[in-house]
Amino acid sequence: MKITGKLALVASLTAGMGAAGLAHAHGIWFAERSNQLALIYGLGADDLDMIKRQPKVKSVTAYDEHGKALPTQLTASGPLLVVNTDSQPAIVAGVLDNGLWSKTADGKWYNKGKDEIPNATISMHTFKYAVHLLKPLHGPLPILPGQKLQIVPVGSQLPDHMGQPLTVRVLLNGKPVPGAELQPDLVNDPDSEPLKTGADGTVTIKVRNQGLNVLVAKYDSPPAEPAKSSSDEHEATLSFVLPHLPE
Template structure:
C-alpha cells in the first residue's frame, strides 16, 4: 500500500470511528466505600437498569478468582468482592438501540421503530487493574478489552 492509500485508509477509519467516540461507557469507581459500576459519557454519570450487568469478575494478585456479588440497586449496580481484588472486570449488555427518524435514540430493536435510521446491539466492558503487577486471569467473558502491556 502506498502512502496515499494509507492516508485514505486512515481517514476512512477515523470517520467510521468518530460516531463511536461519543458513546457511553462503563467503569468502576469507589464511592462512599463501595465499588460502584458507573455508566456515563465523559464526566457525566447516568442512571441505568442494573439488570443490564451481565457479569462481574474479580481476581487476586496471582490471577486467582475472587468471588464477587452484584448488588442491583434502583439505578445502578454495586460490586461486593469477598476480599479486596487486584483486578476487576464488568460486562454490561446495553441491549438494542435504534435511531428514530427524529434522530433520537430509543432502547428498542429496529423492528419497533418505523423508518429507523440506524440500529445495533451494544455491549460495554471494563477492566480495572487495581494493584501494580497483578497477574490477569483469562478475560474470555470480555469480548473486547485493552490489556496493559507489561514492560518489566
C-alpha cells in the same frame, strides 16, 4: 505483521468507525463512591442510573494478582451498584448487554431494533465491557472470560505519574484489533480525537490523570441478528487509579 484473513476483516470494519461515534457512546467503568467500588454507566461527567440498568448486567467477576478467580457480587446500595471486594481482588470486570437501539432522522433514540423502527437511520445491538485494576499484578493482565473486547496494557507495570506513556493493546476475542479507535479519557475528555491502533493492535497514550483514568475503545462487528440491527457495537473500558501524594 501481515494482516490476513480475519484480521483484514477487522481492519476494514474498524477503519469505518467515526470519531463522533466513539466520542458520544456511553460506557461502563468502575470507580470509588463513598469508599465503595461502584459500577458506573455514563459518559464524561454524566453518571446515570445504574439501578434500573441492573437487569442488563450479565456478569461481575473478580481476580487476584495472578488472574485466579475470586468470589464477588454486585449489590444495590442506595442509588449505586457496588462490588463486594472482601476477597481483596486485584482485578474486577463487568459485562452489560445494553440491548437494541435505533435512531431516527429526527435524532431520537429508541430501545428497539430496526424491525420495530423501520425508518431508523442507525440500528445496533450494544454491549459494554469494563476492567478495573485495583493493585499491581504479578505479570501481564490476562484475557478475561466474557470480555469480548478488552484493552490490555503491554507489560505488567502501569506508569506512576500522569503524562507518562502507556502502551495498550485492543483485543477482540483475544486477538489484536488493527485500526481500532481508543480514547485515553472517557470521563474528563470524552470528545477527544481517538487514536488508532497499529497492525499489532497497540497504541501508546499519555496517562491523563493523577487519579482515576478510564480508557475506552470501540469496535463494530457484523450483526448477530441482521433483521434487528445493522451492527453489534462493542465498547470496552480499562480503568485504574494513580495515587496522589500523602496528605
